[in-house]
């Protein structure tokens with residue numbers, strides 16, 4: 467008989483769990499509410515970044531994620547990848563993560579480029595660069611490591627906030643090895659329309675005929691003047707039709723065109739969240755809209771999710787539950803008074819090995835400005851099946867699994883493991899339901 471699996475969350479981890487549970491024959495219901503961290507991601511699909519490397523070190527020394535994973539597993543015993551490794555050989559962790567990411571991208575119909583054996587170095591909207599393993603196809607042309615004496619034109623678009631082409635040019639010129647670029651220039655493209663209320667407003671306009679024509683004509687003019695090989699644009703080329711626009715720009719300019727990474731609010735993140743919503747419908751995953759406020763329990767079993775949607779309250783019964791509720795920014799974790807907790811099931815939080823109890827919370831402070839802060843990595847402790855554990859190492863509940871950034875032991879946004887952990891743990895939590 468099929469189990470009724472309730473998955474709480476609307477991000478990457480929840481969808482990865484839902485797809486895996488559905489594939490293993492379970493009856494899946496997804497609780498959908500607001501977007502979380504997945505809608506803020508900068509555009510790269512990170513799996514593992516060398517924790518000892520400085521951002522301005524020479525890019526030739528970059529080690530790809532497959533080489534970094536064993537280091538993380540050996541050195542960080544509470545990292546989710548180290549937990550995964552308890553049930554598989556160390557070299558299989560990379561194989562598992564790569565497969566999970568590729569399958570996930572296919573399921574949401576996102577053309578993703580990259581692998582764990584190659585590094586991709588992508589310019590951000592600040593002119594800094596970020597290394598990663600995978601990027602959506604539209605960013606692939608921006609891999610600085612593959613540029614060879616490129617003539618890069620950084621194009622600012624009128625009214626596009628947070629993107630200063632001159633600043634980006636200066637920053638990129640500052641990197642140590644400049645064989646990648648022969649020349650970096652800037653140009654500004656001003657549209658007849660300038661009253662955009664947000665970057666999303668501008669992205670939508672560029673999907674319309676008027677916007678598309680203006681950017682294509684404008685860029686053709688700039689290419690005639692500056693003769694670039696590559697064009698770097700702010701990340702605003704549409705929310706749904708951007709791939710078509712990249713292709714058209716490349717066709718009319720004969721240049722490699724790519725967008726920069728984004729800082730929040732992020733068009734890349736919004737595109738991802740949109741694809742997640744589309745995939746839930748396309749895969750016929752049943753949904754219930756609202757916010758879970760708590761659970762009815764019977765001993766060590768969670769039985770019914772108590773939900774609110776506006777004025778409406780309801781109870782959703784289930785056999786098994788997967789929490790993929792994220793971190794502090796979307797209330798997956800919370801601090802109430804001086805007490806840190808997971809609010810729905812009151813699961814204990816850990817800072818490394820240490821249980822974050824009421825008396826311990828004061829120890830989460832740091833004095834040195836540049837220390838990595840424990841609040842970034844505090845979270846649930848799990849076993850290798852993604853089941854949450856208490857301070858004695860025992861299961862908290864008999865029918866509860868967790869997935870994604872709610873799990874502790876790594877800094878979700880800064881460690882360079884964001885998508886890898888969210889998708890890998892989501893897939894594992896969903897798969898283990900079928901066993």
Ligand SMILES: Cc1cc2nc3c(=O)[nH]c(=O)nc-3n(C[C@H](O)[C@H](O)[C@H](O)COP(=O)(O)OP(=O)(O)OC[C@H]3O[C@@H](n4cnc5c(N)ncnc54)[C@H](O)[C@@H]3O)c2cc1C
Nearest residue numbers: 476477479502503504507508512758791792870871884885
């Ligand atoms: C600013 C920022 C930028 C980042 N950039 C990158 C990047 O470029 N590359 C990368 O690889 N990683 C990046 N990361 C990390 C990555 O985005 C996250 O690790 C990943 O998206 C986490 O996915 P998740 O599904 O665990 O959580 P989320 O996407 O946060 O989803 C949690 C979901 O749970 C829902 N939820 C919470 N409580 C309830 C409740 N009670 N009832 C119902 N629903 C609930 C929330 O509404 C939300 O939808 C970034 C993170 C941040 C914060």
